[in-house]
Amino acid sequence: xxxxxxxxxxxxxxxxxxxxxxxxxxxxxxxxxxxxxxxxxxxxxxxxxxxxxxxxxxxxxxxxxxxxxxxxxxxxxxxxxxxxxxxxxxxxxxxxxxxxxxxxxxxxxxxxxxxxxxxxxxxxxxxxxxxxxxxxxxxxxxxxxxxxxxxxxxxxxxxxxxxxxxxxxxxxxxxxxxxxxxxxxxxxxxxxxxxxxxxxxxxxxxxxxxxxxxxxxxxxxxxxxxxxxxxxxxxxxxxxxxxxxxxxxxxxxxxxxxxxxxxxxxxxxxxxxxxxxxxxxxxxxxxxxxxxxxxxxxxxxxxxxxxxxxxxxxxxxxxxxxxxxxxxxxxxxxxxxxxxxxxxxxxxxxxxxxxxxxxxxxxxxxxxxxxxxxxxxxxxxxxxxxxxxxxxxxxxxxxxxxxxxxxxxxxxxxxxxxxxxxxxxxxxxxxxxxxxxxxxxxxxxxxxxxxxxxxxxxxxxxxxxxxxxxxxxxxxxxxxxxxxxxxxxxxxxxxxxxxxxxxxxxxxxxxxxxxxxxxxxxxxxxxxxxxxxxxxxxxxxxxxxxxxxxxxxxxxxxxxxxxxx
Numbered sequence: 001x002x003x004x005x006x007x008x009x010x011x012x013x014x015x016x017x018x019x020x021x022x023x024x025x026x027x028x029x030x031x032x033x034x035x036x037x038x039x040x041x042x043x044x045x046x047x048x049x050x051x052x053x054x055x056x057x058x059x060x061x062x063x064x065x066x067x068x069x070x071x072x073x074x075x076x077x078x079x080x081x082x083x084x085x086x087x088x089x090x091x092x093x094x095x096x097x098x099x100x101x102x103x104x105x106x107x108x109x110x111x112x113x114x115x116x117x118x119x120x121x122x123x124x125x126x127x128x129x130x131x132x133x134x135x136x137x138x139x140x141x142x143x144x145x146x147x148x149x150x151x152x153x154x155x156x157x158x159x160x161x162x163x164x165x166x167x168x169x170x171x172x173x174x175x176x177x178x179x180x181x182x183x184x185x186x187x188x189x190x191x192x193x194x195x196x197x198x199x200x201x202x203x204x205x206x207x208x209x210x211x212x213x214x215x216x217x218x219x220x221x222x223x224x225x226x227x228x229x230x231x232x233x234x235x236x237x238x239x240x241x242x243x244x245x246x247x248x249x250x251x252x253x254x255x256x257x258x259x260x261x262x263x264x265x266x267x268x269x270x271x272x273x274x275x276x277x278x279x280x281x282x283x284x285x286x287x288x289x290x291x292x293x294x295x296x297x298x299x300x301x302x303x304x305x306x307x308x309x310x311x312x313x314x315x316x317x318x319x320x321x322x323x324x325x326x327x328x329x330x331x332x333x334x335x336x337x338x339x340x341x342x343x344x345x346x347x348x349x350x351x352x353x354x355x356x357x358x359x360x361x362x363x364x365x366x367x368x369x370x371x372x373x374x375x376x377x378x379x380x381x382x383x384x385x386x387x388x389x390x391x392x393x394x395x396x397x398x399x400x401x402x403x404x405x406x407x408x409x410x411x412x413x414x415x416x417x418x419x420x421x422x423x424x425x426x427x428x429x430x431x432x433x434x435x436x437x438x439x440x441x442x443x444x445x446x447x448x449x450x451x452x453x454x455x456x457x458x459x460x461x462x463x464x465x466x467x468x469x470x471x472x473x474x475x476x477x478x479x480x481x482x483x484x485x486x487x488x489x490x491x492x493x494x495x496x497x498x499x500x501x502x503x504x505x506x507x508x509x510x511x512x513x514x515x516x517x518x519x520x521x522x523x524x525x526x527x528x529x530x531x532x533x534x535x536x537x538x539x540x541x542x543x544x545x546x547x548x549x550x551x552x553x554x555x556x557x558x559x560x561x562x563x564x565x
Contacts, residue, residue: 014040017069019106024065026105033058038214040066043190048211050204051192060099063160063190067134068100070158073109077131080155081113084183085136086176088166089485090116090287095316096162097136110134115141115151117486118287118518125150138485139167139175140523146182147526156183159207164193164200170481173199174525180207226343229377230328230353230363237379238326238354239267243274244380245324245352246304247443248388253297254322255315256306257329257338259492267326268306275439278304281311283488284512309334309490318344325353328362330492332369352377385443393432393441461495461507467530469502478524479506483531486522487515505534 011024011032024030032040035053042049043066053059067083075082087093097114104110113127115137124141128150135142135151145151159180161167167176180203189208193200204211233241246254256271256278258264264280271278279293279302290311296302298317307315309329323342329335335353342349353374355363367374400406413431417424432441468474476497483489483506495507511519511531519531 009037015044015069016040016065020065020069020103023103023105027102029061033062033216035059035214035216036062036065038216039063039190042212042214043067043188044069046188048188048204048208049190050196050208050211050213051190051215052196052213053192053194053216059162059192060096061103063162063192064096064100064103067158067160068103068107068110071107071110071133072157073107073133075155077109077111077133079131080152081132081135082155083134083158083160084142084153084156084179085134085160085162086139086142086167086179087136087162088138088170088172088481090114090118090138091312091315092163093136093138094291097134098316100134100136112136115145117141117522118488139172139179140482140485142179143175144523146179153179153183156187158188158190159183161189161191161193161203164191164203165195165197168197168199169477170485171475171478171524172481174478176203225347226339226349226351228339228351228353228372228374230355230374231377231379232357233354233379234356239270241354241379242267242324242326243271243276244385246271246276247385248380249322249350251303251350252321253300253302253317253319254304254324255312255320255338255341256304256324256326257312258306258308259327261308263327264306264308264311268304271304271306276304277302278306280306282308283311283490284514285311285488286514309337309492311488312338312341315341316344317341318347320344321347321349323349323351325351328353328355328359328366330362332366335366336370382443389441389443462510463534464506464508464511464531465534466504466506466524467502468524468527469500469504471501472525472527474499474504474524479504482522482524482529483508483519487511487519489515 009032010030011021014032014037016024035051036058039049039051039059039062043063049063051059051062053062063085071082085093085096087096093114093116097112100110100112104112111127111130111132112134113124113132113136115124115135117138117140121144124145128145137145142151146153161176164176167173189204189211191200191204191208191211231241242256256267258267261282261284264282268278268280279296281290281293285293293302293305294315294317297305298319300319305312306326320342323339325335325338329338339349339351342351353363363374413424413427416422417427466479468479476499479497480494483494489508493509496505497507498505516531519529522529522531
């Protein structure tokens, strides 16, 4: 069944429960997206569903709304969860958990629990002991709870695999199979994936026999309501270009994407120094702080978020009007994920990418993959910035003219001018100077930095040793998946991976004490990885042969066939 095969109904036509419909009315949703219109009736009928849809098509509501319509709150939460949603990352798990909470606004007794790596076990164990109806978790942490005997899946009625292909790409195929094998046979399964490799098809055939497949064609794979632009900006000019854009563009909230954790802090600090309300999130930010920062962005207490790809995965804040690629991504999937952070809930959005002279090929690759032309924009001039400042200054004056304090302050200014023989206009101008808080009213041209300077190369990598190897049947994708998910790393952080008989060597940037603490309880194939710097070669990750008794090193390669195993 494709999205062209049926006309678009309203949510009221789909058969959702009354409390769920009330929640949709609260958030103003009336018309379902194509994936929702197709999947919801099937799931309400109790059918297994396999949904093929890209990120940003509304698939969370496609499974959450019918599940909440069927959930039985007469069954005590202490009897064990009725719903399990597996997601590849903690960010997506949190987003799905928050969505369940929103759609269950009129189901006050419903309990939803996200379980993911990076959060202490105490909170999760306490909630599980009290009882929950819905568990949303990453495969690794769900496996940990199953092994500890703290999660009972015997009462499950619904299982959802969200972004299933991403879970398999991150090396969670074995965990997913183990978890599904521990669930009742009569459960309903909903599987959502952007692609359908053979491994996904096998899972569907084994655990969702006779599933109805619904497909939403990706088309260009980027939202039509997002305006995409780029500007050429050599590395030394990027901060200046960014500040000018944030001054000239009319934005509500913005996410600025950079490639490295270090850059998030550097760019956020430079923006704060220029008067913007900005903060950074990256894999080293503790989860509690991350949640506070995202809430500040959502509430309007924060206007600019500087983030890495991994830290922003699953981030869903409606007031984000602009996504700015301070560093253009090196692959098109990352680009699609990034700009999907704006233009949410039917709103319009803007995506602006900075391109250095050496990155033109990346821009062309994105245009080719998305089948969309990205328009060039000029760098805003100082005159543009100053014109915008004048407009905002006059708008602020107009707004203040209606303030109830105006008569009292006018009398004070009149008295001051009369007592000191000053022109009231000069007094008003002096007050405006005070309001500038020492900052000049108008910007001036900065000298152009030398064009020969390009961005420094990436961070120096260190070789790390983990206690799983060939005898544990570990593969590179499992290592990448586990370290990325539990440690907040991104794929670009990984260098060469060598898998030895009893251990593996992984090239990574220097890891903070906090990241190492997160990874201290990480397991791959049930084995504690015991990550530590490798002392058998120089820290730069190069050098002569090792004398460990493990034989000559062999470079592990990521094979295309990994996704179909």
